Amino acid sequence: MENKEERPLNFIEKIIEDDLRSGRVPNDTIVTRFPPEPNGYLHIGHIKAICINFGLAEKYGGRCHLRLDDTNPEKEDQEYIDSIKSDIHWLGFDWGEYEYYASDYYDQLYQIALRLIKEGKAYVDSLSAEEMKEYRGTLTEPGKDSPDRNRSIEKNLDLFERMKNGEFPEGAYTLRAKIDMKSPNINLRDPALYRIKYAEHPRTGKKWCIYPMYDFTHPISDAIEGITHSICTLEFEDHRPAYDWATSIDGIDHTPHQYEFARLNINYLLMSKRKLLYLVKNGLVSGWDDPRMPTISGIRRRGYSPESMRDFVSRVGVAKVEGVVDYSLMEFCVREDLNKRAKRLMAVLDPVKLIIDNYPEGQIEYFDAENNPEDSESGTHKVAFTKELYIEREDFMENPVKGYHRLYIGNEIRLKHAYYVTATSVEKDADGTITAIHCTYDPESRGGTTADGRKVKGTSHWVSATECISAEVRQYDKLFKAENPGAETGNYLDDLNPDSLIVIKDAKIEKEAASAKPGDYLQFIRNGYYMADSHDSSPEHLVFNRTVTLKDSWSKMKQKMGI
RNA sequence: UGGGAAGUAGCCAAGUGGUUAAGGCACGAGAUUUUGAUUCUUGCAUUCGAAGGUUCGAGUCCUUCCUUCCCAGCCA
Numbered sequence: 012m013e014n015k016e017e018r019p020l021n022f023i024e025k026i027i028e029d030d031l032r033s034g035r036v037p038n039d040t041i042v043t044r045f046p047p048e049p050n051g052y053l054h055i056g057h058i059k060a061i062c063i064n065f066g067l068a069e070k071y072g073g074r075c076h077l078r079l080d081d082t083n084p085e086k087e088d089q090e091y092i093d094s095i096k097s098d099i100h101w102l103g104f105d106w107g108e109y110e111y112y113a114s115d116y117y118d119q120l121y122q123i124a125l126r127l128i129k130e131g132k133a134y135v136d137s138l139s140a141e142e143m144k145e146y147r148g149t150l151t152e153p154g155k156d157s158p159d160r161n162r163s164i165e166k167n168l169d170l171f172e173r174m175k176n177g178e179f180p181e182g183a184y185t186l187r188a189k190i191d192m193k194s195p196n197i198n199l200r201d202p203a204l205y206r207i208k209y210a211e212h213p214r215t216g217k218k219w220c221i222y223p224m225y226d227f228t229h230p231i232s233d234a235i236e237g238i239t240h241s242i243c244t245l246e247f248e249d250h251r252p253a254y255d256w257a258t259s260i261d262g263i264d265h266t267p268h269q270y271e272f273a274r275l276n277i278n279y280l281l282m283s284k285r286k287l288l289y290l291v292k293n294g295l296v297s298g299w300d301d302p303r304m305p306t307i308s309g310i311r312r313r314g315y316s317p318e319s320m321r322d323f324v325s326r327v328g329v330a331k332v333e334g335v336v337d338y339s340l341m342e343f344c345v346r347e348d349l350n351k352r353a354k355r356l357m358a359v360l361d362p363v364k365l366i367i368d369n370y371p372e373g374q375i376e377y378f379d380a381e382n383n384p385e386d387s388e389s390g391t392h393k394v395a396f397t398k399e400l401y402i403e404r405e406d407f408m409e410n411p412v413k414g415y416h417r418l419y420i421g422n423e424i425r426l427k428h429a430y431y432v433t434a435t436s437v438e439k440d441a442d443g444t445i446t447a448i449h450c451t452y453d454p455e456s457r458g459g460t461t462a463d464g465r466k467v468k469g470t471s472h473w474v475s476a477t478e479c480i481s482a483e484v485r486q487y488d489k490l491f492k493a494e495n496p497g498a499e500t501g502n503y504l505d506d507l508n509p510d511s512l513i514v515i516k517d518a519k520i521e522k523e524a525a526s527a528k529p530g531d532y533l534q535f536i537r538n539g540y541y542m543a544d545s546h547d548s549s550p551e552h553l554v555f556n557r558t559v560t561l562k563d564s565w566s567k568m569k570q571k572m573g574i
Numbered sequence: 575u576g577g578g579a580a581g582u583a584g585c586c587a588a589g590u591g592g593u594u595a596a597g598g599c600a601c602g603a604g605a606u607u608u609u610g611a612u613u614c615u616u617g618c619a620u621u622c623g624a625a626g627g628u629u630c631g632a633g634u635c636c637u638u639c640c641u642u643c644c645c646a647g648c649c650a
Contacts, residue, residue, distance in 0.1 A: 018597080019588050048650050083649060140648055149646055151576045185648050195577040197646050206648035225650050246644055249578045271579085273643095278585085326598060328587050330580095333643055337585045340599045350612060385612070416610080425608060459608045470608050537609045565610040 041073035314542030314558030362401035395478035416468030
């Protein structure tokens with residue numbers, strides 16, 4: 012983005028530059044890959060991996076493959092493949108023709124497995140899952156060899172063939188690599204290479220009933236595609252020896268290398284697929300794309316911009332420290348981006364009537380409202396002004412506290428773009444609730460300034476009571492009220508924020524808002540950033556989602572003063 | 575108590591033996607302001623998990639210790 016503050020190289024960039032400098036990269040072209048398993052929706056954590064992989068390819072003039080790691084048909088679905096692709100595109104990255112599936116390599120993988128068997132480097136094991144667990148040993152005790160470990164090559168070949176042909180039930184046999192049952196690294200204690208599964212695969216259907224495991228598939232897929240730098244998260248660090256084992260199998264003539272970085276954690280947010288699924292399944296949110304969800308589809312619907320998320324990830328940096336990034340950094344990035352591009356509109360969310368006693372009945376004036384003061388080319392739009400208006404209830408105080416410089420009896424403020432007004436009296440209902448505020452205006456202050464140059468401390472937004480439209484406004488807040496949901500009680504559901512969604516059924520908005528579409532970035536002046544909801548907003552029933560509030564030093568001051 | 579990793583401010587994060595330890599967020603102070611927004615100015619680690627040691631010189635090298643994370647799926 013334009014936002015090019017100079018950042019020092021991260022450790023992966025250093026490795027790449029070093030590799031490039033020393034001529035270790037074939038054709039001087041780095042090749043990375045983003046390899047999600049299509050078993051769910053992408054979330055904010057994935058944005059980091061996407062930005063690293065696609066970003067590196069962009070920066071060093073290489074390429075980045077999209078590879079769907081579809082080796083477990085039980086969990087995977089075309090729906091997820093589609094959403095993953097659309098989310099990456101939304102972020103602004105494109106893999107072009109380099110779209111791959113691990114399942115594309117099933118035949119090659121099978122041939123390699125056969126070769127391994129023939130070379131005595133893999134064997135078919137009849138141990139049950141429980142037995143295999145026993146034989147594996149523990150973190151502190153070595154494992155022991157399976158009785159099948161020295162089965163003859165011929166017998167292995169025969170058994171593997173019959174596994175493939177569907178002669179055995181699930182769980183009857185596995186194909187395992189013959190590495191070292193006593194290795195201190197458990198991933199090297201004869202890892203499973205193939206297991207039997209009769210699930211239907213989203214792409215290969217019923218062609219296969221044996222499926223290759225991650226530790227076998229991933230490195231070989233990388234090698235086949237000519238990946239140079241295979242970047243993944245920290246928990247795969249101790250799979251690296253298995254990765255290197257697989258890429259050094261005879262006949263594999265390209266050697267990619269694996270590097271690991273710390274995954275993105277953000278406080279107040281939950282990224283666990285399992286927990287997010289629970290929220291969806293139990294109706295605690297409206298779906299995977301609920302605007303409160305940390306999924307890419309969720310934040311997109313909420314109104315976050317892809318540019319701001321890329322900036323966020325780049326500000327977080329890439330390292331190997333497992334940290335937790337402040338939610339406030341993400342909000343900062345969103346505000347910074349939206350401030351430059353959001354169209355300003357006036358919306359009164361908690362309306363109270365303001366009546367200008369000395370303004371002519373029935374008169375309508377139109378003022379020019381700038382669309383964005385940060386962008387001189389954004390133009391203006393018309394906003395209607397009449398005798399009866401709505402202002403925010405919060406913008407009037409009968410007994411003003413110290414430091415309050417909005418409207419109160421006798422005080423003059425500016426109505427944005429329009430006139431100076433001075434409050435004179437209030438009307439109340441039987442409960443004492445204010446139903447209307449009366450004021451007078453200064454006709455000389457048209458446009459919001461006066462000839463005598465007198466200043467007012469407060470400027471309020473407003474909307475004409477007769478020339479406005481109604482809309483539903485959804486005030487979203489954090490889904491969880493604790494920094495680390497569940498840390499206190501052990502149950503993240505205890506930390507659900509009951510106020511994460513407050514629906515305002517009848518907000519009053521200037522007419523210009525009627526044309527706002529999902530995807531248009533809006534700022535409701537003094538309220539926050541908003542976007543029309545992509546599911547529920549229609550010309551007949553406008554619905555706006557609050558993306559993020561504006562910074563609010565007044566409410567911070569109020570809190571400090573204990574108000 | 576096996577193996578693999580990581581510890582620099584409230585949160586990220588530069589720093590790869592040689593001036594007063596970058597930068598961003600957060601937070602504080604002030605100015606400007608037709609959004610209590612934005613913008614601007616300004617403050618914010620005598621110290622790098624701890625203790626020893628090497629060195630003229632250590633966040634960087636050595637030793638020991640402490641803390642945290644990951645691994646025992648026929649998941650990825």
